[in-house]
Amino acid sequence: MLAGRALVRGRLQPVEIAIDDAGRIRSLGKIVGGGPRHDVGESVILPAATDLHVHFREPGGPPEAETIASGTIGAALGGVSLVGEMPNTRPPVTDVESWQEKSSLVAGRAAVDVLLYASPVVPRELAFLARRAGGFKVYLSPTTGIENVPAASELPALWDRLSELRLPVSVHAEDPTRFVSAGRPTSPADWDRARPVAAEEAAIGELTDAPKSLRLHVAHVTTAAGARSLRNAGISFEATPHHLLLSDKVGADARLKVNPPLRTEPQREALWEAFRRGEVPIVASDHAPHPRDAKELPFDRAPSGVPGVETLLPVLLSRVRAGELDLGVLQAAACDRPARWLGQPLGRLLPGHRANLIVVDFTNRFRIDGRTLHSPCGWTPFEGWEAIRPQEHYRDGVRVVEGGEYVGRPDGRVVRPEYASGEPAATLTDAD
Numbered sequence: 001m002l003a004g005r006a007l008v009r010g011r012l013q014p015v016e017i018a019i020d021d022a023g024r025i026r027s028l029g030k031i032v033g034g035g036p037r038h039d040v041g042e043s044v045i046l047p048a049a050t051d052l053h054v055h056f057r058e059p060g061g062p063p064e065a066e067t068i069a070s071g072t073i074g075a076a077l078g079g080v081s082l083v084g085e086m087p088n089t090r091p092p093v094t095d096v097e098s099w100q101e102k103s104s105l106v107a108g109r110a111a112v113d114v115l116l117y118a119s120p121v122v123p124r125e126l127a128f129l130a131r132r133a134g135g136f137k138v139y140l141s142p143t144t145g146i147e148n149v150p151a152a153s154e155l156p157a158l159w160d161r162l163s164e165l166r167l168p169v170s171v172h173a174e175d176p177t178r179f180v181s182a183g184r185p186t187s188p189a190d191w192d193r194a195r196p197v198a199a200e201e202a203a204i205g206e207l208t209d210a211p212k213s214l215r216l217h218v219a220h221v222t223t224a225a226g227a228r229s230l231r232n233a234g235i236s237f238e239a240t241p242h243h244l245l246l247s248d249k250v251g252a253d254a255r256l257k258v259n260p261p262l263r264t265e266p267q268r269e270a271l272w273e274a275f276r277r278g279e280v281p282i283v284a285s286d287h288a289p290h291p292r293d294a295k296e297l298p299f300d301r302a303p304s305g306v307p308g309v310e311t312l313l314p315v316l317l318s319r320v321r322a323g324e325l326d327l328g329v330l331q332a333a334a335c336d337r338p339a340r341w342l343g344q345p346l347g348r349l350l351p352g353h354r355a356n357l358i359v360v361d362f363t364n365r366f367r368i369d370g371r372t373l374h375s376p377c378g379w380t381p382f383e384g385w386e387a388i389r390p391q392e393h394y395r396d397g398v399r400v401v402e403g404g405e406y407v408g409r410p411d412g413r414v415v416r417p418e419y420a421s422g423e424p425a426a427t428l429t430d431a432d
């Protein structure tokens with residue numbers, strides 16, 4: 001039984017959380033009793049986070065960028081108990097073989113649970129993938145590993161097919177026909193002009209009349225206007241910590257080259273204000289590390305992407321401590337809604353939910369140092385930022401982080417939405 005403080009009905013108050021033998025929350029209240037009592041005092045107990053957008057680069061990526069093993073330990077240390085791993089690995093997850101290869105890399109190697117997205121670019125593979133994958137990811141502009149993207153005219157048929165398959169569908173929304181090529185980009189500000197807000201807004205505009213039966217979500221929205229259109233259309237979306245906290249005014253640093261680009265400071269601030277007001281439903285890292293030397297190439301040749309799964313909660317918890325962000329807003333965006341969108345019994349302090357919990361001591365601050373984070377890439381866009389990392393992390397009631405150190409075992413599973421038809425991916429044979 002875990003005792004400490006937690007947000008109950010919007011207020012931090014003392015609680016006890018009893019956990020059953022199956023690792024689920026049995027009950028929660030002022031006094032629940034039962035079992036040995038672990039009291040964390042003034043520290044705050046939160047549901048662990050779900051980061052529904054990561055790239056752990058396996059198979060086919062350079063191990064000095066990331067692996068499923070290293071990425072999931074980073075997640076555990078950052079208070080994330082489930083990651084949604086994107087399909088644009090090498091080969092991309094588009095068919096039977098690529099699905100099996102990637103799925104086999106999780107068993108015995110993952111420190112947290114992993115939901116694997118598939119890419120729906122091969123029509124005859126869709127039914128197979130829908131019985132295994134945790135979700136689909138659709139790219140509207142070409143990206144590493146995914147060169148062919150659907151034209152706007154093909155989208156209605158794709159949405160109809162995907163809504164029949166019922167899985168969550170995340171979309172990278174940039175319209176490549178709106179990209180601007182005007183000379184070699186040498187800085188994030190140039191990159192922002194090359195892949196402008198107009199490209200993102202055009203792509204979002206294409207999505208707002210997708211069928212309501214589609215479980216649609218838009219990845220890494222960068223502007224308050226985009227957020228507003230999606231809210232009005234009732235479509236789920238995420239913002240990333242880098243788009244919320246960093247602008248394109250950062251000098252000629254290719255480490256901060258990301259897709260979509262960092263935006264101007266006023267645009268960033270407007271997005272942050274929308275997030276603070278609770279108008280951005282989900283925060284996700286889009287963790288996409290590259291080796292340091294790849295990011296030291298000239299800006300136009302450097303790959304896009306920044307690491308972030310381990311710093312997602314810590315940088316935002318620090319904003320909570322500073323009084324700039326409400327803890328309830330963060331808990332909803334990082335823990336509750338992403339798990340709900342993925343159909344997982346996680347992310348809320350609720351009897352019956354998995355006891356995936358973290359303990360946060362708001363007095364225990366540190367400065368982020370890329371070399372001490374767990375990703376082998378060894379750098380972070382939040383170098384030197386103040387952060388607060390969870391001191392403890394429980395997965396199904398079992399402690400996997402203690403005193404800020406990883407003490408768990410690599411027994412993370414491949415999961416898929418509980419509402420989806422068929423058995424969980426982990427128990428399926430691949431005979432059919």
Ligand SMILES: [Zn+2]
Pocket residue numbers: 053054055086286288
């Ligand atoms: Zn991504």
